[in-house]
Amino acid sequence: MKFQVLATIFILSILNCAGQSEKVQVLPLNEDEIIKKYLKNGAWNHSYLTKEWDEWINKGLKEDSTVEYLWQQKAMPFWKTKKYSLAISYYEKAVEFNRKRYLGRFGFLKCIFAKDYNGALKDLISYKNEFGSRHEQDHSLEFYMGICFLQINQYEKALNVLKEQNSKEETQHGNEWVHYLDRYYLAITYYELGKYVKAISEFDKVLKDYPRFSDAQYYKSLCLNRLDKKEEAKMLMKEGKSNFKKGYTFNEDSSKYEEYPYQITWQWMVTESIME
Numbered sequence: 084m085k086f087q088v089l090a091t092i093f094i095l096s097i098l099n100c101a102g103q104s105e106k107v108q109v110l111p112l113n114e115d116e117i118i119k120k121y122l123k124n125g126a127w128n129h130s131y132l133t134k135e136w137d138e139w140i141n142k143g144l145k146e147d148s149t150v151e152y153l154w155q156q157k158a159m160p161f162w163k164t165k166k167y168s169l170a171i172s173y174y175e176k177a178v179e180f181n182r183k184r185y186l187g188r189f190g191f192l193k194c195i196f197a198k199d200y201n202g203a204l205k206d207l208i209s210y211k212n213e214f215g216s217r218h219e220q221d222h223s224l225e226f227y228m229g230i231c232f233l234q235i236n237q238y239e240k241a242l243n244v245l246k247e248q249n250s251k252e253e254t255q256h257g258n259e260w261v262h263y264l265d266r267y268y269l270a271i272t273y274y275e276l277g278k279y280v281k282a283i284s285e286f287d288k289v290l291k292d293y294p295r296f297s298d299a300q301y302y303k304s305l306c307l308n309r310l311d312k313k314e315e316a317k318m319l320m321k322e323g324k325s326n327f328k329k330g331y332t333f334n335e336d337s338s339k340y341e342e343y344p345y346q347i348t349w350q351w352m353v354t355e356s357i358m359e
Contacts, residue, residue, distance in 0.1 A: 114150050117143050122156060131160040151180035163340050167197040186210045191219040191227055195337050200231040207231070220336060221262060223248055229268055230344050238275045245269040263292040264335070267299055271345050279306040297327035298347045301354075308358055317358055324351050 112120065121143030129135040140157045143150065154176040161170035174192065177185045190206035193199040207224045210217070216224050225248040232241035245268055252261050270285030286303040289296060300323030307316035332338075333346050342348060350357075 112146060114147070114152075117146055117150055118152060121146070121153070126156065132164070136160065148176075149180050151177040151185065154180070155185065162192055162196050165196075167199075171197060171199075183214055187214070187217050187224055188219055190224065194227045194231055195343065196341050198234075200234045204228060204231045222265065223252075226262075226265055226268070229272070233268065233272060233275065234344050236275075238272055241272045242269075242276065245272055263289045263296065264333075266292075267296075268345070270299070271302060274302055274306055277309075279309045282306045283310075293331075295326040295329070295331035297323040297331050298333065298345065299323075300326065301347045301350065302345070305357070313358070320354050320358055324354060327351055 121139050125139030125142070126136045129139070137157065137160070140153050143153045144157070154173050158170045158173035158177065161167070161173065171193070174185070174189055178189055186206055187210040190203045190210060193203035193206060197203075207228050211224055218224075219227070225244050229241045229245035229248070232238070232244060245265070249261050249265055249269055252265070266285050266289045270282045270289060273279070273282035273285060283303055283306050286299050286306070289299045290303070293299070300319050304316045304320040304323060307313075307319065327347065333343050335343065337343075338346070
């Protein structure tokens, strides 16, 4: 009888150890392990345009739906394939779980990709108020704010933001630090406000950095035309059109996927009528 009791205790001990061992095996993966398993060893072995990319990420999210990097990676293909509603819905989850890391970039994506300028402004301003300024794709958040204001025809606000940001960078780092597109959009703002002499001054700075930038040549020629410098305007327009055909236009990383505001494309076909 005593032997049977001891045997029962021994068996129960083994079962208990087995149960404990089984519990260890089903412990959830931590964030780094999930990224390694479902991104590094999963989705990243496929093109982001394939079903496999999304399937691997969905497996990771099933493991832990609070990993913000998975949501960012899930959204990424939809930005580039212009499925903006889906991209925004997934990226919102990344922002929810890591606001500081993703909110500023969300504003950039809404501005350049989704063309949601009011939504972009809301995110960009919120980020700046909460965390301060930062850069996205080599440009400050204020740069994208300026573009947004331009796109909703709030030209004075665009002027204030872009002018202040350019002046700040000149003071802190010198004139050569200012990106040619920062000056380009400031010049565009002057053009929209009818301040053609100031616009030309800024376009000249742009063309000093990027001499064949066809988009700047296009708008500078429009300014010259407004100032009744017809022949000079026509010559520059012709030169700009030639440079456009040679590929001298926006060279931002994202311009491979999206046209930027005030990026000249079809307008070259009607330049003759514009200049009359």
